[in-house]
Each structure stands twice: as structure tokens, then as C-alpha cells.
Amino acid sequence: MAISFELNAESRTDTGKGASRRLRHAGKVPAIMYGGNKDPEALTLSHNEVLRNLENEAFYSHILTVKSGGGETQAILRDLQRHPSKPRILHMDLQRVSATEKLKTHLPVHILGEETAPGVKAGGLVSHDLTEVAIECLPKDLPEYIEVDISTLEIGDSVHLSALNVPEGVTLTELARGEDHDSSVVSIHVKRVVEEIEEEAPAAEGGEAGEEAKGEGEGEGES
DSSP: OOOOEEEEEEEOOOOSHHHHHHHHHTTEEEEEEEETTEEEEEEEEEHHHHHHHHTSGGGGTSOEEEEETTEEEEEEEEEEEEOSSSSOEEEEEEEEOOTTSOEEEEEEEEEEOTTTOHHHHTTOEEEESOSEEEEEEOGGGOOSOEEEEOTTOOTTOEEEGGGOOOOTTOEETTGGGOGGGOOEEEEEEOOOOOOOOOOHHHHHHHHHHHHHHHHHHHHHHHO
């Protein structure tokens, strides 16, 4: 069953920092929706509804249905501002999408086969070099995430952008910029154990001697 997300919004004309503070105190989230060859529209969203939707990872990369003024608009989440210390959403940016125009966004990377990879079984560590990738596609082709299978990787192996299996109609925008942008997405490397030789005894002795000399000097200065 396909996942769908809906946001109930109200258009607003009262803008500015003061207006945004009042909305937040009332349990609302100020938002802006732009793009689609239309003027930006200031919106008000329910904080509880937004917070509930954000619990699903797919919300961040899905086409959203924004209901406002008796109509519906297709949009994607472009930016999100959170409170630095509280579970509170301060502001949202939404971008309108058109069925006939390609959109650019970021998708999360899901790693598969980590437990069965030979490199991991041999004691290697998996490095998630990229947690998301930039893509371009039509809205109908937008996937929820990009999968990376590392079940055959040995220590020292890695998977780059060019090796990703992306759905038809989806383009990795970094690769379109040239071979120099073929970044590593995930790799397996050797555990590095740093053995430090502790010389705490000599250090402690030197520290104590220094403290005694310092104490003596302070006593002489005060007298």
C-alpha cells in the first residue's frame, strides 16, 4: 500500500517575527509555500499534525498533499527549522511541484546486507560516507530512498555513486557534474586500534614536583 501524506493548512496574511511567535504559542507552525510559477503563500499548519508526520522517514522525501482554501497542492518539504533544545518545529518551507517538471531533492540512503558482508564478519567497520544523495526526477518517479547492498563487500571495498542502482527516471545530480564527483557512499575499513604507552608515573612525579615548587614560590611571594 502506497504511503500518502496530507497537511491541512490555512492561508495567513499576518507575517513577521511577532506573528510567528503568536502562532507557535497557539500550537501552530508558520510555513511558506513557493515555486510552481506562483507567488509565495504564507501558511499556518497544526504543530501536532506536523510532528506526527515527521515521525515517518518517508515524509522528508515524499510528495505531500497540502490542503488549503478548499484546494489541494502537491509539494515537497524543502526546509525545516527546529527548536535547538525542545521537540518543537519553528518553521517549514514547502515547494510546489508540477507533474511535468523535474524536481531536485535529497533522498536517504538505506544500507542492506551489513550483517552478512564478508568484510564485517572479518572484523571490519562499515563507514556510512553519505547518509543521503541528491537526485533529480519527475514527481511520479520519486522514490522514498535509495538502497545500497553491501552483502558482498570485503575490507577495503566501497560503493560509489556510480554503482548505485537508482530507479528509472531518477538521476544522481552529483554524477551529472562529472567523474570527480563520484563520491563514496559506504565503505568497509579495518578497525584501527591505537595502543598508547602510558607513562603516568613519571608524569605524576613531575606534576607533584611542579606543584610543590609552585606552592613554595607562592609562599615566598606572600611573606
